[in-house]
Amino acid sequence: MSLLELKQIEFSYEKDETAVLSDFSLAIEAGQCVLVLGENGAGKSTLFRILNGLSFAQSGTYHFDGILIDERYLKNNRNAKQFHKRIGYLFQNPDVMLFNATVYDEIAFGPRQMGLSDEEVDRRVLDSLSLMEIESLRQKAPYHLSGGQKKKVALAAVLSLNPDVLILDEPFAGLDKKSEQWLLQLLKDLKAAGKTLVIATHADEKFQEIADTSIIMGEKGTRESI
Numbered sequence: 189m190s191l192l193e194l195k196q197i198e199f200s201y202e203k204d205e206t207a208v209l210s211d212f213s214l215a216i217e218a219g220q221c222v223l224v225l226g227e228n229g230a231g232k233s234t235l236f237r238i239l240n241g242l243s244f245a246q247s248g249t250y251h252f253d254g255i256l257i258d259e260r261y262l263k264n265n266r267n268a269k270q271f272h273k274r275i276g277y278l279f280q281n282p283d284v285m286l287f288n289a290t291v292y293d294e295i296a297f298g299p300r301q302m303g304l305s306d307e308e309v310d311r312r313v314l315d316s317l318s319l320m321e322i323e324s325l326r327q328k329a330p331y332h333l334s335g336g337q338k339k340k341v342a343l344a345a346v347l348s349l350n351p352d353v354l355i356l357d358e359p360f361a362g363l364d365k366k367s368e369q370w371l372l373q374l375l376k377d378l379k380a381a382g383k384t385l386v387i388a389t390h391a392d393e394k395f396q397e398i399a400d401t402s403i404i405m406g407e408k409g410t411r412e413s414i
């Protein structure tokens with residue numbers, strides 16, 4: 189079985205509404221870098237919500253590393269922790285993710301939730317701050333930051349959990365050229381370290397060096413090609 193496997197997913201946000209994903213299947217192998225492409229409204233972010241266990245399909249199955257991920261499975265706290273430790277999600281809009289008083293606490297939040305020791309939490313936060321080159325923002329309030337800075341803090345918060353799988357929704361949006369360059373290098377390093385990357389983007393040409401395959405989401409979220 190593949191690391192992430194969706195089979196014949198049907199998903200709509202409201203009952204009786206047109207499905208966003210219909211008969212949608214997808215398999216992603218460990219260590220792959222997959223680009224998710226498609227027009228505005230094609231269902232990329234919806235797909236990511238399902239992969240991260242934030243939305244659940246009305247029918248079809250989602251297996252992560254052989255485990256059926258559904259509402260019932262994730263209701264169990266221990267299962268949810270285990271799952272969220274392995275799969276990290278950068279939201280398209282980082283504002284949705286940031287709610288702590290300081291950048292430090294924001295990045296420490298995940299590792300603290302995982303029950304890591306204060307020492308280990310501190311080490312992870314400092315590593316992530318330095319990886320993203322945002323040490324100077326450490327004591328700032330996330331809501332006062334610029335758009336690009338918020339994106340970096342959100343990404344640092346994802347990286348601090350050291351997940352096996354990174355699901356990144358428009359990671360370059362709002363970043364300047366220099367930040368794009370080092371983020372691309374960081375993604376290359378993560379891939380070389382064996383991480384699985386799933387990236388939604390409208391700038392696929394920028395990811396050609398690291399992408400193994402791409403999926404184009406169709407008009408109603410059906411897969412058109414791989």
Ligand SMILES: Nc1ncnc2c1ncn2[C@@H]1O[C@H](COP(=O)(O)OP(=O)(O)OP(=O)(O)O)[C@@H](O)[C@H]1O
Pocket residue numbers: 201202208226227228229230231232233234235280
């Ligand atoms: N919370 C929601 N409630 C109801 N409908 C939603 C919700 N989120 C998204 N939709 C609808 O689902 C469809 C797919 O949206 P989605 O955000 O997944 O597209 P996307 O491919 O990520 O687009 P973009 O390129 O603009 O980010 C759209 O028609 C959108 O209006």
Ligand SMILES: [Mg+2]
Pocket residue numbers: 232233234280357
């Ligand atoms: Mg989107």
